[in-house]
Amino acid sequence: MRAPALPHAEVRFPPDFVRRLERLVLRVSAARERREGAGNAALAGAGDEFVGYRPYRPGEDPRPIDWSLFARLDRPYVRVMRREAAEHWSVHVDTSASMAAGPPGKLQRAAEVACALAAVGLRVGARVQLFATGAESPGPTGGAKPAQMRVRRQADLPSLFAFFEGRAAHGARGLGELFSTRRPPHEAGRVFLLGDLLDAPPQAVAGWMRRGRELALAQLLAPVELDPPESGAVEWWDPEDGTRLAFELDARSSSAYRRRLEATCEAWETFARRHGLRYGCFDTRHSFEDVARRTLAGL
Amino acid sequence: MGDLAAGIEWTRPAGLAALVLPLAVLLLSLRRARPAAVAVGTLALWRAVRAVRPRSGARRRRRIPLERVLMVLALALGALALAGPRRPRAAAPLVWRVLLDRSPSLFLEHTDAAGRPSGGGSRLDVALARLRAAAAAEGARVELWLEEQGAWRALGADPPQGAPRPALPEPRWRVHDQPGAVWLTDREPEPAPRFAGVIASGGGPVFGPVSSSPATLEVWDGERIRAAARSDEPRVALADDVPEELASFVRAWAQERGYAVEARPAAREPGAAGAPGDADVELVVRGVAPEASDVHGVSARGAGWSLGGEAAAVPLAGGSEVALEPWLRADAGAAGSLTVVASGPGVVVQGFRTLDPPGGDPAAFAVAWAALLDGALLPARGVVALDERLPAGPSVWRPPARAELAAAPPERLPAWLAMAAAALALAGGCVALARSR
Numbered sequence: 029m030r031a032p033a034l035p036h037a038e039v040r041f042p043p044d045f046v047r048r049l050e051r052l053v054l055r056v057s058a059a060r061e062r063r064e065g066a067g068n069a070a071l072a073g074a075g076d077e078f079v080g081y082r083p084y085r086p087g088e089d090p091r092p093i094d095w096s097l098f099a100r101l102d103r104p105y106v107r108v109m110r111r112e113a114a115e116h117w118s119v120h121v122d123t124s125a126s127m128a129a130g131p132p133g134k135l136q137r138a139a140e141v142a143c144a145l146a147a148v149g150l151r152v153g154a155r156v157q158l159f160a161t162g163a164e165s166p167g168p169t170g171g172a173k174p175a176q177m178r179v180r181r182q183a184d185l186p187s188l189f190a191f192f193e194g195r196a197a198h199g200a201r202g203l204g205e206l207f208s209t210r211r212p213p214h215e216a217g218r219v220f221l222l223g224d225l226l227d228a229p230p231q232a233v234a235g236w237m238r239r240g241r242e243l244a245l246a247q248l249l250a251p252v253e254l255d256p257p258e259s260g261a262v263e264w265w266d267p268e269d270g271t272r273l274a275f276e277l278d279a280r281s282s283s284a285y286r287r288r289l290e291a292t293c294e295a296w297e298t299f300a301r302r303h304g305l306r307y308g309c310f311d312t313r314h315s316f317e318d319v320a321r322r323t324l325a326g327l
Numbered sequence: 328m329g330d331l332a333a334g335i336e337w338t339r340p341a342g343l344a345a346l347v348l349p350l351a352v353l354l355l356s357l358r359r360a361r362p363a364a365v366a367v368g369t370l371a372l373w374r375a376v377r378a379v380r381p382r383s384g385a386r387r388r389r390r391i392p393l394e395r396v397l398m399v400l401a402l403a404l405g406a407l408a409l410a411g412p413r414r415p416r417a418a419a420p421l422v423w424r425v426l427l428d429r430s431p432s433l434f435l436e437h438t439d440a441a442g443r444p445s446g447g448g449s450r451l452d453v454a455l456a457r458l459r460a461a462a463a464a465e466g467a468r469v470e471l472w473l474e475e476q477g478a479w480r481a482l483g484a485d486p487p488q489g490a491p492r493p494a495l496p497e498p499r500w501r502v503h504d505q506p507g508a509v510w511l512t513d514r515e516p517e518p519a520p521r522f523a524g525v526i527a528s529g530g531g532p533v534f535g536p537v538s539s540s541p542a543t544l545e546v547w548d549g550e551r552i553r554a555a556a557r558s559d560e561p562r563v564a565l566a567d568d569v570p571e572e573l574a575s576f577v578r579a580w581a582q583e584r585g586y587a588v589e590a591r592p593a594a595r596e597p598g599a600a601g602a603p604g605d606a607d608v609e610l611v612v613r614g615v616a617p618e619a620s621d622v623h624g625v626s627a628r629g630a631g632w633s634l635g636g637e638a639a640a641v642p643l644a645g646g647s648e649v650a651l652e653p654w655l656r657a658d659a660g661a662a663g664s665l666t667v668v669a670s671g672p673g674v675v676v677q678g679f680r681t682l683d684p685p686g687g688d689p690a691a692f693a694v695a696w697a698a699l700l701d702g703a704l705l706p707a708r709g710v711v712a713l714d715e716r717l718p719a720g721p722s723v724w725r726p727p728a729r730a731e732l733a734a735a736p737p738e739r740l741p742a743w744l745a746m747a748a749a750a751l752a753l754a755g756g757c758v759a760l761a762r763s764r
Contacts, residue, residue, distance in 0.1 A: 034366055126368030134368070224368045253369045261362035266370040273373055274362065281376055288372045 034267060036133030037125070037197040041189060045140065052317045053147045056324060060152075081105040089304065115154040118216035119145050120206060121192075122223025123162035125267035128197035129224075129250040132312045137248050138222040139192035140316035141323065145220050146179050146188055148324060155180050157213060158191065161206050161223070162199040200268040204228030207235060218242045220323065224249055226292070230299035237303060244306035246323045247296060254289070254311055258282045335412045338738075342410030349402035356391045356399070394762070397755030401748045408744035421467040423524070423727060424505075425458060426474060427451070427482065428512035430497045432715035434490035438531040440718070442549055445530070450513040450719065454528035455486055458511060461526065461724055474498040493649065493672035493705055494712075506728035514719040524727030530719045537716065539707035541585035547713055557707065561586050561609055568593030568614030570636070570682040576693070577612050580700050586610075608673075609705045615639045615678045622680055627657035627667060631691030636682040640665040649674055654699055673705040 084093055084104035092106045119142045127135035142158055149156040159176045177191045178184075204227035212219045219236060225247040237243055256262075257277055264273045275281070293309045300307030310319045337343065367373075427433075433451040436444050447453040462469045471482040477499070500516040500523075509524040510516065519525070536544040541561040543554045563586045565577050581588045586609070593614060617639075626635040634657075643651045643666065654675075655668035667678045685692045 126366075129366045129368055226368045226371070249369075250367070252365055253367050263362045263364045264370050264373050265364040265366050266368070267366045268368075271370065272364065273370060273377065275373060275377070284376045284379065285369075285372055288375055289369060292372070 034125075034128040034197065036130030036136065037128035037267075038133075039136050039139040039192045039195045041140070041143075041193055045143075045189075048317060049144055049147050052144055052320060053151050056148050056321065057151055080108050082108055091304065115152075115217050116213065116215045117145070117149040117154045117156045117218045117220070118159070118212045119156060119220045120159045120161065120203065120212070120222065122203045122206075122221075122225075123160045123195060123197055124199055124202035124223075124227070125162075125197050126202065126224055126226065127248075128267050129253060130312060131250070133197070134224055134248045134250055134312055135195070135197045137310075137312045137314075137316055137319065138246075139195065141222055141246060141248075141319045142220070143185070143188055143192065144316055144320035145323065147185060148320070149218075150179060150182055150185070154218070157216070158188065159206075160191075160195065161203060162197070162201050197267070202227040202268075204232060207232040212236055212241075216241065218244070221245045222248065224253075225296060230296045233299075233305070234303075237305070242306070244323050245296065245300060245308070246319060247293065247307070247309040248312055248319070249289075249309065250312050256282050256285060335414070338411030338413060340410060342406060342408075345406035345409050346403060349399045349406065352395070352402065353391075353399050356395050392762075394755040394758040397751045397758065401751035401755060404744050404748035404751065408741045408748060411738075412740050412744070413738040414740070421465060421729070422470060422507060423458075423462060423467045423509045424470050424472050424479070424507055425509045425511050425526075426472050426479070426498055426503050426523075427486065428497050428510070429473065429487060429491055429495045430512075430715065431490050431494045431711045432513050432533075432719065433528075435530075435533040435535075435711060435716065437528060438533055440531045442532045442534055450528040450530050451486060451511075453530070453722075454511050454513065454526055457528070457722065457724060458509065458526045461726070465726060474503070477502070479503070490711075492708070509727055515723045519725075522728045525723050525725045527723040528719065529722035532718050533711075533716045535716060536707065536710045537713040539710045544707060544710065547716060552713075559607070559707070561707065562589045562607065563587075563610040563612065563704075564589045564591045564608040566591045566593050566611070566613035569612055569677060570679050572682045572684065573612075573677060573679065573696075576696055577700065580697050584701075607708060609707065610673055610675065610700065610703055612675045612677070612700070614680075615641055615676060621662070623659035623662045623665065625657035625659045625665060625667060627655050629655065629687075629692065629695050632685055632687035632689070632695065634679075634682065634685050634692075637680045638665065638667045638678040639680065641667060641669045641676050641678045643669055651676060668699070670699055670703045673703060675699060675703050 081094065081097065082105065084090075084106045088106065092108075093104050094107050098104050121135075121138045121142050123135055127133070127138065130136070146156040146158060156179045157176060158179070162175075177188060179188050203221055203223040203225060207228055217240065219241060221233070221236075221244070223246075225245065233243070233245070258279045260277055262275050262277055264275055265271075296309070297307050299305070306323065306325075308319070308322050310322075433454070434449050437447045437450045437453040439445050445453070447456065458469060461467075471486060472479045473482050473487075474480075497512065497516070498510075500510055500520070501518075503510070504520040504523045506522040508520075508522070509526055510520065511526050513528045513530060515525050515527050532549055534548050535546060536555075537547045537552060538545040539557065542557060544557055545552050546555050563577070563581050565574055565581075565588050567590060569577070578588050589608060591611075591613070593616075622637050622639045624636075625638045627633065634655075638657060638659075641651065641653070643653065649671040651669040651671045651674070653666040653669050655666070656664050657667045659665045665678070669676050
């Protein structure tokens with residue numbers, strides 16, 4: 029049986045994408061400066077060199093609290109550490125075929141968020157390395173696209189856009205396989221994982237955790253996955269393995285599906301909270317700015 | 328239902344072909360369409376749902392959405408309305424009411440373009456022959472009718488024999504423009520009728536006398552009019568109930584004009600004697616029947632003359648097919664004013680029983696009465712006005728509109744079907760709109 033067309037499989041950046049990206053970078057930088065002070069904005073974060081203390085804000089990760097100081101002063105203070113001079117960010121984007129679901133396409137939104145993360149990383153002086161899980165996925169002209177790319181300065185951003193532009197959701201290699209077969213670069217201090225996180229249990233990401241590394245997970249789901257219709261005939265199709273499932277939808281079956289999806293997302297959220305990971309589940313109808321801001325919140 | 332369908336006629340049967348449209352929509356709706364394939368990354372979750380609720384994903388009997396059912400019905404009713412259904416009508420016999428033109432030209436001999444007789448008889452005979460041939464071809468029954476005083480009078484199956492004397496005008500055609508009516512004449516009237524049929528004999532010129540005097544006839548030969556001596560003796564009829572004072576004047580006038588006077592008995596019944604057209608005389612002067620009206624002492628006054636005596640009123644209507652116009656009215660005292668002298672084409676009727684010698688100027692009296700008699704004279708028999716003798720053009724036959732169709736009430740069934748189709752389409756649109764929200 030011939031596979032249906034996937035109209036949302038390819039990444040196509042909108043014409044105003046660069047302008048929106050620049051505005052986002054400015055806003056994120058300004059927020060960090062307001063939070064941490066202009067002088068230290070590019071420095072504060074997870075690192076090994078002690079800089080000083082600042083008051084603890086409710087809702088923050090309690091681990092940096094200096095408990096001995098708290099015992100002396102009876103007020104919580106957080107240890108502010110100097111980030112390594114050349115911090116390394118690692119952004120991994122799921123480009124498997126299931127990311128073609130949409131509209132808007134999951135890969136489309138993931139690529140936009142990845143570019144946003146890279147732009148912010150460059151702004152704070154980090155070296156950013158991006159990975160596409162579906163190695164050598166076909167490009168728009170039929171040639172193979174490289175699976176990874178490094179960006180060190182602002183001038184590399186156009187190359188980054190080209191890295192994603194025209195990339196198609198392809199194959200069955202998602203984040204699940206990545207967790208089981210690869211590890212992030214050793215020097216990576218911050219690791220971002222962008223995908224639907226449907227092909228692996230939360231425990232699979234444990235191998236990627238280590239002390240001093242921040243892990244952020246953005247689970248991107250298409251509207252039809254989050255909120256399926258409650259009536260009508262439909263044929264669900266898994267673009268990764270081509271299997272189909274004809275379904276006559278009704279309110280009860282859709283409700284049962286939603287409960288299962290919520291359980292899946294809650295499992296990720298619980299795991300992330302327990303291990304100090306950042307996690308967010310996003311509808312692809314949300315703008316990339318929104319997803320990127322919430323993924324970067326507090327970093 | 329079958330009887331109902333069999334009892335329907337279609338005015339536009341080709342419109343039934345439009346039923347293909349709702350049929351096609353229905354078949355497409357019944358066809359089990361493959362549902363759209365939707366790519367998701369959560370197929371495993373749906374499989375799990377199917378495992379727990381196996382009936383959820385089971386295929387169900389395909390139901391046609393309500394809005395589509397309504398649309399199919401609307402299309403079907405619209406197609407039926409397009410085909411123009413109607414209840415069959417009983418086949419009414421086809422009857423043509425033929426209104427005859429009795430003007431003088433109809434009684435002229437039918438000729439060809441050169442004026443030679445065609446051998447078909449008069450123009451009326453030719454028109455009637457063509458009418459009967461057309462009626463036989465159409466299966467119509469022919470009724471001949473005349474117009475008299477604005478109303479139709481049945482003539483029966485036999486046409487009139489000979490030209491009426493005095494001559495009659497054409498019927499007022501436009502008054503009789505009705506479905507089922509046929510105008511029978513020699514040339515098509517202007518304007519052409521909308522509903523009535525027309526049969527016109529056509530024909531070429533008919534040469535002959537166009538005017539007369541007591542001594543001569545003016546004869547048209549196709550190029551010019553020339554005088555010819557009359558072969559007959561022109562006569563006027565004088566009834567014996569005309570007082571001698573007037574009778575002597577009539578005789579003097581006739582002698583002066585060159586007419587012989589033919590004495591006739593007084594009429595016993597109104598209009599029975601001296602009726603115009605029934606004799607070869609060119610004028611009848613008569614009295615009023617004794618029982619027709621009461622006799623009064625009267626006095627009348629003309630321009631410079633007066634007249635008195637005993638007279639009965641002259642009835643102007645009835646008793647004669649010629650319309651009489653009052654000429655002299657007299658004062659009858661308590662009885663009021665009476666018409667004592669009236670005239671029409673070919674007839675002068677006076678009511679005097681006794682007559683006093685005329686007063687006033689005798690010459691004025693003579694001039695007035697001579698003008699009355701001159702004006703009432705008929706032309707010689709066979710004289711027909713020149714415009715009646717001119718060519719009548721080609722023959723014309725146009726059947727009339729069917730009287731029963733025109734009289735039938737408008738068929739409402741297509742309108743009802745169209746309205747029902749519109750209502751169903753509207754309902755379907757509303758249902759579709761409500762579902763889309």
